[in-house]
Amino acid sequence: MDQRVSLITLAVDDLKxxxxxxxxxxxxxxxxxxxxxxxxxxxxxxxxxxxxxxARDMGLEPSDVGGFSGITxxxxxxxxxxxxxxxxRFLDAGGRGIKPPHEVFWGGYTSYVAxxxxxxxxxxxxxxxxxGPKGEFQWGGA
Numbered sequence: 779m780d781q782r783v784s785l786i787t788l789a790v791d792d793l794k795x796x797x798x799x800x801x802x803x804x805x806x807x808x809x810x811x812x813x814x815x816x817x818x819x820x821x822x823x824x825x826x827x828x829x830x831x832x833a834r835d836m837g838l839e840p841s842d843v844g845g846f847s848g849i850t851x852x853x854x855x856x857x858x859x860x861x862x863x864x865x866x867r868f869l870d871a872g873g874r875g876i877k878p879p880h881e882v883f884w885g886g887y888t889s890y891v892a893x894x895x896x897x898x899x900x901x902x903x904x905x906x907x908x909x910g911p912k913g914e915f916q917w918g919g920a
Contacts, residue, residue: 783822786851789829789843790895796826799894802871803864820914824851829895845896852900854907854915858887861901865889868899 790796797807797815808816808823815826833840855861861879868891869875876890876898888902908919 785823785825787825787827787832788893788895788897789832790826791829792894793826793828796894799871799873800824800826803867820912846898850890850898850900852902852915854909855901855903856909858903861887861889861903864901865891868893868901873899 788796793813793815800815800817801807805817808818810816813828813831817824817826829843830840833843836843853864855864858879865875865879872894874892874896876892877888879887879889879901882888885906886902886904888900891899891901893899906919907915907917910916
């Protein structure tokens with residue numbers, strides 16, 4: 779298996795509201811079929827898909843899909859000031875602040891926010907893993 783994640787699908791309660799939330803962060807929606815919204819990232823795509831439909835696809839009840847599962851989505855930025863600005867942008871778009879931006883023991887700067895459906899994002903600046911030329915995260919800078 780190749781070391782890659784191609785598509786991350788987030789179960790959402792209100793597709794239109796969730797799409798508007800990510801668009802308020804500055805993301806651009808990709809053209810696609812009705813019932814799913816996709817945002818291309820650097821090397822991956824995030825898809826928004828109605829919770830009931832995703833549950834049906836997996837053979838589960840909608841109440842069995844979602845909530846904090848121990849997974850966070852991380853968005854790394856090149857500076858602490860950009861972490862602060864993006865944290866505020868999440869809040870302005872209707873997201874929920876979990877932990878405001880702060881310095882951490884390992885020498886970085888991080889914060890946690892949740893989108894409209896409770897998907898948790900870490901917004902961080904990691905001075906030991908500088909971003910690549912296209913803004914891609916590279917563990918250890920390599």
